[in-house]
Amino acid sequence: MAEVELTNISKIFEGAAHPVLSDISFTVKDTEFVSLLGPSGCGKTTLLRIIAGLEEQTSGSLIIGESDMSRVAPRDRDMAFVFQNYALYPHFSVEDNISLGLRLRKIEKTEIAARVKATTEMLGLDALLARKPRALSGGQRQRVALARALVRNPKVFLLDEPLSNLDAKLRDKTRGELRMLFKKVKGTVIYVTHDQIEAMTMSDKIVILQDGKIQQIGTPNEIYEKPANIFVATFIGTPQMNILTKKEMQTMGYALTGTEPSLEDFTCGIRPEDLEVSVTARQGWVEGAVDLCEPTGALTTLTISVPGAALRASTTLKWPLDQTRAWFTFKHEHMHFFSSAEGGRIN
Amino acid sequence: MATTKSDRRSTAYKTAFYVFMVVSVIITLFPFVWMLSTSFKSPGEIFTKQPTILPQLWTLNGYKNLFAAVNMWLHLCNSVIYAVSITALSVLFNAMAAYAFAKLRFPGREKLFALLLVTMMVPGQVTMLPVFLILKSLGLLNSYAGLVLPGSAAVFAIFMIRQFMMEIPEEILEAARIDGFSEFAIFWRIMLPLCRPIIATLTVFSFIGAWNDFLWPLIIMLREDKYTLPVALASINGQYNTDWGLLMAGAVVVVLPAVLIFLMAQKHYIKGIAAGAVKG
Ligand SMILES: Nc1ncnc2c1ncn2[C@@H]1O[C@H](COP(=O)(O)OP(=O)(O)OP(=O)(O)O)[C@@H](O)[C@H]1O
Numbered sequence: 001m002a003e004v005e006l007t008n009i010s011k012i013f014e015g016a017a018h019p020v021l022s023d024i025s026f027t028v029k030d031t032e033f034v035s036l037l038g039p040s041g042c043g044k045t046t047l048l049r050i051i052a053g054l055e056e057q058t059s060g061s062l063i064i065g066e067s068d069m070s071r072v073a074p075r076d077r078d079m080a081f082v083f084q085n086y087a088l089y090p091h092f093s094v095e096d097n098i099s100l101g102l103r104l105r106k107i108e109k110t111e112i113a114a115r116v117k118a119t120t121e122m123l124g125l126d127a128l129l130a131r132k133p134r135a136l137s138g139g140q141r142q143r144v145a146l147a148r149a150l151v152r153n154p155k156v157f158l159l160d161e162p163l164s165n166l167d168a169k170l171r172d173k174t175r176g177e178l179r180m181l182f183k184k185v186k187g188t189v190i191y192v193t194h195d196q197i198e199a200m201t202m203s204d205k206i207v208i209l210q211d212g213k214i215q216q217i218g219t220p221n222e223i224y225e226k227p228a229n230i231f232v233a234t235f236i237g238t239p240q241m242n243i244l245t246k247k248e249m250q251t252m253g254y255a256l257t258g259t260e261p262s263l264e265d266f267t268c269g270i271r272p273e274d275l276e277v278s279v280t281a282r283q284g285w286v287e288g289a290v291d292l293c294e295p296t297g298a299l300t301t302l303t304i305s306v307p308g309a310a311l312r313a314s315t316t317l318k319w320p321l322d323q324t325r326a327w328f329t330f331k332h333e334h335m336h337f338f339s340s341a342e343g344g345r346i347n
Numbered sequence: 348m349a350t351t352k353s354d355r356r357s358t359a360y361k362t363a364f365y366v367f368m369v370v371s372v373i374i375t376l377f378p379f380v381w382m383l384s385t386s387f388k389s390p391g392e393i394f395t396k397q398p399t400i401l402p403q404l405w406t407l408n409g410y411k412n413l414f415a416a417v418n419m420w421l422h423l424c425n426s427v428i429y430a431v432s433i434t435a436l437s438v439l440f441n442a443m444a445a446y447a448f449a450k451l452r453f454p455g456r457e458k459l460f461a462l463l464l465v466t467m468m469v470p471g472q473v474t475m476l477p478v479f480l481i482l483k484s485l486g487l488l489n490s491y492a493g494l495v496l497p498g499s500a501a502v503f504a505i506f507m508i509r510q511f512m513m514e515i516p517e518e519i520l521e522a523a524r525i526d527g528f529s530e531f532a533i534f535w536r537i538m539l540p541l542c543r544p545i546i547a548t549l550t551v552f553s554f555i556g557a558w559n560d561f562l563w564p565l566i567i568m569l570r571e572d573k574y575t576l577p578v579a580l581a582s583i584n585g586q587y588n589t590d591w592g593l594l595m596a597g598a599v600v601v602v603l604p605a606v607l608i609f610l611m612a613q614k615h616y617i618k619g620i621a622a623g624a625v626k627g
């Protein structure tokens with residue numbers, strides 16, 4: 001069993017004024033795939049490095065299985081790390097790159113050979129074993145880095161944006177492959193990414209970080225459907241969620257229905273796909289001007305301006321390009337309400 | 348197709364370039380060829396009115412006299428011991444120090460390194476006497492240890508290797524740390540091989556430097572049987588009337604190994620490495 005438990009992990013780099021991570025606590029269950037998601041510079045890599053033992057936390061504890069890992073050397077933590085730039089050994093062959101970790105652990109030769117064979121076959125690397133990393137394509141290097149991790153059969157896999165150096169198409173393909181791969185080997189995975197699609201499609205659980213603080217922990221659906229605050233609400237989902245203050249809603253002519261929080265002030269979030277739009281006027285709907293119409297095939301994204309605000313709406317309607325007026329309303333059950341002061345979720 | 352203006356210009360440029368190179372090569376090689384040819388000439392021919400490039404009468408007398416005048420094998424042996432051990436030790440120590448300064452985190456690292464660099468400003472001649480006195484009080488005069496130890500670490504080489512190592516991505520070392528390499532194994536099996544171009548370069552410099560070194564062995568080795576080749580050669584020069592054939596034969600014997608080493612190591616000289624280590 002390899003459960004990873006982080007409790008109140010904080011990190012302040014020497015000489016820095018602000019903590020890079022503050023009070024990070026979450027648990028990764030055995031065989032769970034957890035993504036750390038957040039904008040650039042929010043501390044994802046730092047957190048992963050702390051888990052790997054490459055960086056020491058300023059405070060907090062890290063427990064893997066039953067044992068406290070806070071003071072254990074990286075090589076004794078039984079984890080594998082896939083670096084963003086792969087960090088292959090340039091002067092060793094692919095085979096050595098993959099097998100060195102096992103050889104250093106004094107595992108029997110026959111077993112090493114068997115494991116290397118199984119792993120490289122699974123990843124389609126068998127024909128490349130004799131090559132040096134510089135003779136590989138980016139995608140192949142990425143798979144070698146993955147093989148180096150998989151072959152060790154570690155308690156926990158740590159991956160730092162392993163797909164970010166691949167082109168869009170390969171990234172799409174690899175995403176699914178990775179997910180299936182880790183399901184197959186029943187790996188416990190902590191996966192760092194700033195790509196929400198990756199996090200949404202691959203994870204059992206997502207941890208959203210901003211400025212070194214956890215914003216929300218939940219399954220992809222929970223996070224999408226019940227964002228804990230305005231940051232998460234706008235960070236997840238493309239096009240971005242519309243954010244309107246109570247005042248803005250009133251200015252644009254939206255009639256409050258009474259289902260809204262009975263507060264002096266609140267902020268409402270509504271996803272573009274939760275706007276209902278129409279080309280003709282409807283009773284009680286808000287009228288706006290279509291500034292931009294972006295058809296993407298199945299969906300069309302409209303940018304609609306109303307007095308005091310602009311909203312985005314996604315619709316399956318084939319929107320006529322010369323249609324410059326739009327009428328819209330919100331699907332009540334999909335409206336998110338946040339406190340305007342703290343940004344926290346209310347409903 | 349008619350040759351265009353830029354074609355003609357580039358031909359002219361190339362011609363000028365090659366002429367320049369050929370002249371440079373002749374100027375550089377001439378003393379070397381002269382030494383080689385003189386070593387095979389008879390004493391009479393060395394001083395003919397019309398100098399000849401090649402000997403008219405090839406003779407090995409210069410070499411015979413050389414080997415008769417001094418115990419060449421002994422001095423050759425001393426030279427090899429001196430150059431090989433100082434090269435091996437200095438490359439190892441310099442690389443280890445460079446690794447620490449480039450990749451290990453410890454308090455005061457930058458200050459210590461700056462201090463080390465400052466010592467480069469003190470010329471060797473200034474420290475020679477104090478070092479001599481220290482060696483004397485340690486009883487290391489006339490010994491190989493005394494000859495080799497003071498030169499077995501060089502700040503400039505440490506600096507060069509450190510610069511090179513700093514280019515190697517930290518992640519490779521971290522991957523190794525996670526893979527289970529010990530700190531020493533990281534140095535020995537990852538850093539050293541990756542630094543091969545700079546190490547090869549410094550090995551050659553260090554070897555040739557020690558091989559040609561005259562002053563230091565002269566000061567430290569007081570007994571004739573401990574002389575290195577250059578010192579031994581100089582001592583012949585003083586003892587007899589200058590026998591140019593013999594002297595040039597000696598010079599050939601001294602220079603030859605250095606040239607061979609240089610040619611052998613040439614292909615390892617600085618060239619791009621670490622390619623393929625990280626995204627490319
Ligand atoms: N060794 C260090 N010393 C000081 N500050 C550091 C160090 N490493 C990282 N930081 C700082 O910590 C913050 C978080 O860095 P980190 O690399 O964890 O971000 P990230 O979330 O992985 O970003 P990205 O998505 O761009 O990779 C950054 O502001 C960075 O400048």
Ligand SMILES: [Mg+2]
Binds near residue numbers: 045046160
């Ligand atoms: Mg990062």
